Amino acid sequence: MPSLPQTTWLAIAGGLLVLAAVLLVLWIAALRRLRAERRAAGERSQHAARLQVAVADQGGRLRIIRELHDVAVHRVSAMIAQADGARYAGATDPTAAVRAAQAIAETGRTTLADMRRVMTLVRETEAEAGPQPRLKTTRELFKTMRDAGLNVVVEEHGEPYDLDSSAELAIYRILQEALSNSLKYGGDGTEVRVGFTWTASGIAVKVDDDGFRNAVLQRGLSGDEAAAELAYGVEEDLRSLTQQLAGPGIQEMRARAELFGGTLTASETPGVGFSISATFPSIRFHNGVHGVDLSRR
Structure with missing residues (x-):
């Protein structure tokens, strides 16, 4: 079998080197693209996690607001009942009216504290939500x-x-x-x-x-x-x-x-x-x- 000329071997070697260089460039590009995709996927995952936490936090706040609101409504109803009782009892027993007034004042202070907590939560939620559209x-x-x-x-x-x-x-x-x-x-x-x-x-x-x-x-x-x-x-x-x-x-x-x-x-x-x-x-x-x-x- 006749041997190939040296120039042919050099040409083949050069072609293999070029092919190797091209494959190396493609491999590096693919590796960079894979890393970029993984980084983007990681960022999307982190964003989704932050969003989930934010939604859960908002839902928790709304649940607290609803619970405090229900308690406040119940206490106001109790205050009305106490005031009605004091009005009727006061005609025959002034001390009963005084006791009822004290109970109403105490219930009112507690209710006011709960409503202030509600307003604090509402303001924090609104501040995080940003300006509403007009x-x-x-x-x-x-x-x-x-x-x-x-x-x-x-x-x-x-x-x-x-x-x-x-x-x-x-x-x-x-x-x-x-x-x-x-x-x-x-x-x-x-x-x-x-x-x-x-x-x-x-x-x-x-x-x-x-x-x-x-x-x-x-x-x-x-x-x-x-x-x-x-x-x-x-x-x-x-x-x-x-x-x-x-x-x-x-x-x-x-x-x-x-x-x-x-x-x-x-x-x-x-x-x-x-x-x-x-x-x-x-x-x-x-x-x-x-x-x-x-x-x-």
């Missing part, structure tokens, strides 16, 4: 939803004015839930029309989407097939007018509206999509408890 931040909410795939169109009528921060938070959360539902059921490309109508003392917020229609069109059906699937009759019209939609999200929105003397309706528009309407007749002067007109204080 109506001015709805632009960021709309941008987020547009980036997610919704086509959001906003219309505003009337002269806006500042509301109590808790009232603005209620409206913001209603908008957030309504838009999330539009994205969930309608999908990418759903058109949503958001309307704000301001009056002298209230505001009406309306969210209409074409989620039904968009979801059908996204399936790539022909015009006739899409029209057939979106067709509706008198029965669907009557159901849309009388049916009250219910679900955890809608119930939460309705509860937020009722806190400020408002009403919320959720309905389906046959062949088109969903409609959410929240009306607050006197939210400008509503304190979120009894609807006291704050302008007259």
Whole structure:
């Protein structure tokens, strides 16, 4: 068997060296990528653990607040009973009234201490939660939803004015839930029309989407097939007018509206999509408890 020339051996050796160098570079790159992935996985695990601890901590605080609140309610009820007893006993036995007054004072001091603990926990929780969204931040909410795939169109009528921060938070959360539902059921490309109508003392917020229609069109059906699937009759019209939609999200929105003397309706528009309407007749002067007109204080 003839031997290869020296130049050929040199060429083969050079090629093997190049191949070894390439394999070494690839191995180092793979090793770095593996380390980066492990580091990222570790960071995600640590973040998840911190989040879990934070959620557990918040849940623990809420549980403590609820327990202290229940105890305070029980003690206030006892104070009322003691006061009623003192009122009746005082007519015949003044010393009984004195004893009852002492018991009421002691119960009141204990209850006040518990309520101060509740307020301390609430303030700490709020401070950690950071600033709550306001109506001015709805632009960021709309941008987020547009980036997610919704086509959001906003219309505003009337002269806006500042509301109590808790009232603005209620409206913001209603908008957030309504838009999330539009994205969930309608999908990418759903058109949503958001309307704000301001009056002298209230505001009406309306969210209409074409989620039904968009979801059908996204399936790539022909015009006739899409029209057939979106067709509706008198029965669907009557159901849309009388049916009250219910679900955890809608119930939460309705509860937020009722806190400020408002009403919320959720309905389906046959062949088109969903409609959410929240009306607050006197939210400008509503304190979120009894609807006291704050302008007259």
